[in-house]
Amino acid sequence: MLHPDLELALKVTEMKRLKEWVAIESDSSDSQKRGEVIRMMHLAAKKLKELNATVELVELGRQKLHGYEIPMPPIILARIEKNPKKPTVCFYGHLDVQPAKFEDGWSTQPYNLTEIDGNLYGRGTSDDKGQVLAVLHAIEALQKHELPVNVKFIFEGMEEVGSNGLFTLVEQRNNTFFSDVDYIVVTDTSWLSSKPGITYGTRGNCYFFVEVQGATKDLHSGSFGGVVHEATSDLIFLLNTLVNSSGHILIPGIYDAVVPPSEKEKEFFKKSEFNAEKIKTKFGLKNFTYSTKEEILTRRSCYPSLSIHGIEGAFSAPGTKTVIPAKVTGKFSIRLVPNMEPSEVINQVTDYLKEKFEERKSPNHIAIRCVIQAKPWLSAIDGPLYLAGKRAIKKVFNTEAEMFRIGGTIPIGSHFQEVTGKSAMFLGIGGPDDAPHGQNEKLSRFNFIEGTKLYAALLEELASL
Amino acid sequence: MLHPDLELALKVTEMKRLKEWVAIESDSSDSQKRGEVIRMMHLAAKKLKELNATVELVELGRQKLHGYEIPMPPIILARIEKNPKKPTVCFYGHLDVQPAKFEDGWSTQPYNLTEIDGNLYGRGTSDDKGQVLAVLHAIEALQKHELPVNVKFIFEGMEEVGSNGLFTLVEQRNNTFFSDVDYIVVTDTSWLSSKPGITYGTRGNCYFFVEVQGATKDLHSGSFGGVVHEATSDLIFLLNTLVNSSGHILIPGIYDAVVPPSEKEKEFFKKSEFNAEKIKTKFGLKNFTYSTKEEILTRRSCYPSLSIHGIEGAFSAPGTKTVIPAKVTGKFSIRLVPNMEPSEVINQVTDYLKEKFEERKSPNHIAIRCVIQAKPWLSAIDGPLYLAGKRAIKKVFNTEAEMFRIGGTIPIGSHFQEVTGKSAMFLGIGGPDDAPHGQNEKLSRFNFIEGTKLYAALLEELASL
Known part of the structure; x- marks a missing residue:
């Protein structure tokens, strides 16, 4: 000491x-x-x-x-x-x-x-x-x-x-x-x-950029609104296919490799002094998506999650701007648990988003990149x-x-x-x-x-x- | 002269x-x-x-x-x-x-x-x-x-x-x-x-802010991903209910008051020297959503349109940030044509988004404001x-x-x-x-x-x- x-x-x-x-x-x-x-x-x-x-x-x-x-x-x-x-x-x-x-x-x-x-x-x-x-x-x-x-x-x-x-x-x-x-x-x-x-x-973490390119220049929403395929609404559509309202990931196969917690770990969760109420107060959270301490700990440590972080290239400042952005990049990441492999997750995400985008029948161009891969x-x-x-x-x-x-x-x-x-x-x-x-x-x-x-x-x- | x-x-x-x-x-x-x-x-x-x-x-x-x-x-x-x-x-x-x-x-x-x-x-x-x-x-x-x-x-x-x-x-x-x-x-x-x-x-134009508040502080997507209702995915959901892929507005009643162009105007559109190809080249557009000059002119001057401009409060900078934003504000606007009334459009948008948000069953809070109203x-x-x-x-x-x-x-x-x-x-x-x-x-x-x-x-x- x-x-x-x-x-x-x-x-x-x-x-x-x-x-x-x-x-x-x-x-x-x-x-x-x-x-x-x-x-x-x-x-x-x-x-x-x-x-x-x-x-x-x-x-x-x-x-x-x-x-x-x-x-x-x-x-x-x-x-x-x-x-x-x-x-x-x-x-x-x-x-x-x-x-x-x-x-x-x-x-x-x-x-x-x-x-x-x-x-x-x-x-x-x-x-x-x-x-x-x-x-x-x-x-x-x-x-x-x-x-x-x-x-x-x-x-x-x-x-x-x-x-x-x-x-x-x-x-x-x-x-x-x-x-x-x-x-x-x-x-x-x-x-x-x-x-x-x-x-x-x-x-682990796979951090994705999904870019949608419409025109090559930002457009005036008065002059072009209603007659062009807007990149931002395409991106919003894609981002909306990723998770449901309770945070369940909608990408097929994403949960396949997940190993549930061991019995010993379930004991740890039970004995934990994790205080959900205190965290809720601290961060001004109304609810967690799960009600018991054990469920919250299990979900956030032993299961994958997907968070949408934001959009680059769209109008993000205070105030108003009547713009149709030319190129927008959605940013989201998926937390991985044993035994999920980043390479497999990248394939699942890429295939899924490409398939969804084809369903949309937009002439715009998409590009999907994984910029962080961590096991x-x-x-x-x-x-x-x-x-x-x-x-x-x-x-x-x-x-x-x-x-x-x-x-x-x-x-x-x-x-x-x-x-x-x-x-x-x-x-x-x-x-x-x-x-x-x-x-x-x-x-x-x-x-x-x-x-x-x-x-x-x-x-x-x-x-x- | x-x-x-x-x-x-x-x-x-x-x-x-x-x-x-x-x-x-x-x-x-x-x-x-x-x-x-x-x-x-x-x-x-x-x-x-x-x-x-x-x-x-x-x-x-x-x-x-x-x-x-x-x-x-x-x-x-x-x-x-x-x-x-x-x-x-x-x-x-x-x-x-x-x-x-x-x-x-x-x-x-x-x-x-x-x-x-x-x-x-x-x-x-x-x-x-x-x-x-x-x-x-x-x-x-x-x-x-x-x-x-x-x-x-x-x-x-x-x-x-x-x-x-x-x-x-x-x-x-x-x-x-x-x-x-x-x-x-x-x-x-x-x-x-x-x-x-x-x-x-x-x-005309009605410019809307739709704000979703989750926690009162931004959260770490590692610590909270999978166990909280994320404001950004709620907002993405709402924004995705506004228009379909070809730009048709999905808000009920929004087209009810629209007056179609007169015969005289249809003549103007026919005679117009509006050059769609030149505009496409200039702005790097692959297509318009309509193929003829007459349709493009009719749609962009005699019909309403809805454009999503961006999100304030989410991560919008270059690079990566593993954040779950606490409060996000989606920005979109609707162009109005005769005889659409801003007050009526505001009611239609507000009712629709509130209804959609109720369907989502999220504990987060939404607020809808119209910040520009122009006839x-x-x-x-x-x-x-x-x-x-x-x-x-x-x-x-x-x-x-x-x-x-x-x-x-x-x-x-x-x-x-x-x-x-x-x-x-x-x-x-x-x-x-x-x-x-x-x-x-x-x-x-x-x-x-x-x-x-x-x-x-x-x-x-x-x-x-």
Whole structure:
């Protein structure tokens, strides 16, 4: 555990560092902000060097994004190794964030860390900058005495857009960087309830763009309304064929490969302290589509879902515009569960939408692309890594760990497991109501400080196993 | 006609003035650009004073727009009166423009007038700054000799968003400003083909916002996908109930009040030089939904149409965002024809969407608003104003005028007719392929210069009737 005399000092410096990290607008989806992502990676590298880590910044070349050719942010590979007899733990985290604008409905400026009633508001506080910082602070604290295990780090800056370059790097370094790694801990997750928990599974994701092209120029709806096949109504038609009102996916075959939860998992769902009412209040939800805690948890972790995110190219600003847009791109994604394969899902979606579009008999042109493909992940949970995780939670929070799968996607889970064959665990410190990806993302001060202790305790438990 | 020695001088100064006017980003739909609209009104007032007009700037107070309280642009009422024995012609035009951004796919900067191959590209060149300037230049040229009639002007800055304040002003000034007006000429229209034409009818417009509210915050599609009723899929469902693939409106009763075209009009359609192939090439259209010239013209001028413009509040930027939007607003509009009444259309749309939404059994909340209500307009065409118009066209272009109704909406048409009882005519100088409201809006140099002569000829013809 942390030395008590360090706690106060850490609380102050931790907040200052988190503020500094949040202030960097490292939105990986925005070609104009790529420089900020790169700056964020260099700042993290600097911090690692201060912890006496050996740091390698792996350059990944350039990419084309929205017509711009821009550099990819480097991936950080780092190590603090002292004793080959001790186990080696590798932490994975990411330093890029989702888009955020004050105008989207934030109560505070999203890139200015603001503490209100014990909560630290800001984009990336929970997903995932705050959690990465907690790991580094845990190590910093342990180093005042002695680091109980060897530690490695793999930090990326493209997680929110599909982890470009990371998968190949893991493969390339499997026999070098990863050869002496015993355990992999992924920070990029949060708790299911107010009870600290461990994630042993994630959903995958296939993110689709379906583009409909009508004319080559936007048209005036007065001059052309009623005499042209409008691209937007074609797209609306296609998007409307995807799910029914209760969220059931209408694409044939999409549920065929789904493996229902095990009996053990059903027990987890029963014992879970997941609080549907609290979540409903927090997010202003009238209802979930399922009424019991068990059904909600089963549906959001063990079954696929389809969400329509929006349309690019149509009129989306406030006010009115009497336009018939020329080209519109609908964006939706499907969360995958074991044993759904992205390639199979892509075929199912493409065949279905093409068939529906043929039924429509429109002269417009459609193009369907899958721009993110991430596999689902499910881990065995009976090894030493999970035991140490449970013990660390017991030690710091004096409670049993909640065991769960999440509905979100951290593609690296399945990839680490498949490529390295090492035991991987997702251990986050974010709360269930942190709103990652949404407005007013936050991390509580309590979780940030106690979570730092949790990572320290995990390393101590792993050393003693 | 213009004195030949003035022609060259005018060509130079006309271009310079149009460039100056286009450079002002007078987008009335954008609360941030309201200052530019006001600046534009003052610039036009200054120009009118240079023509020795008596100018009144009628202030209209303030409005709430997108959460901001901003001033309305003043309406210009102006007069150049010399001889009470001569007829008085009142010109109507507008100086605000539709939104325009280079990123929307313009080939040139939209607010920087750029001449390419005899075309003057820029937002507002054709709709309606260029046409207003042509009227002023015609008067400027005639004044070198003698203005043959009395002239009045009513210019507004809110046409593109529903002409706020204008209708009331016309009513208020009916017995004063309008009492001695004999004829009203509206510039805000364009030709149907390369042949100069006169517009005797416009469609109306009801512009709808349909808002669906789910949660009160955006949600992460990983954590919530599959267990909540998503507002976006509800909205997509509703928007998909509006029109079928060929553009037929599915709202019950919407066609009930429609008056089919007269036999005389059917003759106009037959004689029209409307060139469907040329329009298709210009706008990159594969097909119209109707195959003959007559059908296309009938449908777009004598029948209602419904266009879906886009969605506000959903993800609309490039790239990916795994969000379940909390509140989304679908935007669509219906063009009205005689004898459709906006109030009746609003009832039909609201009842229909509410009924459809009930069928969907979603716990989300919907709200339907009609934010623009504009009546259709149809004029008798056998009076002296139309005769003078036809003669002026014959004189300047040596061709018969093409007589037509347009598919677009200039709400002031029906209002002038109803309130003042004066004869009104729409005489524009824009070409059929000018792309008002779209990317690369333009006015040809030929139309700008010859159109100036047309307005001059119209005033001379009216004086001699």
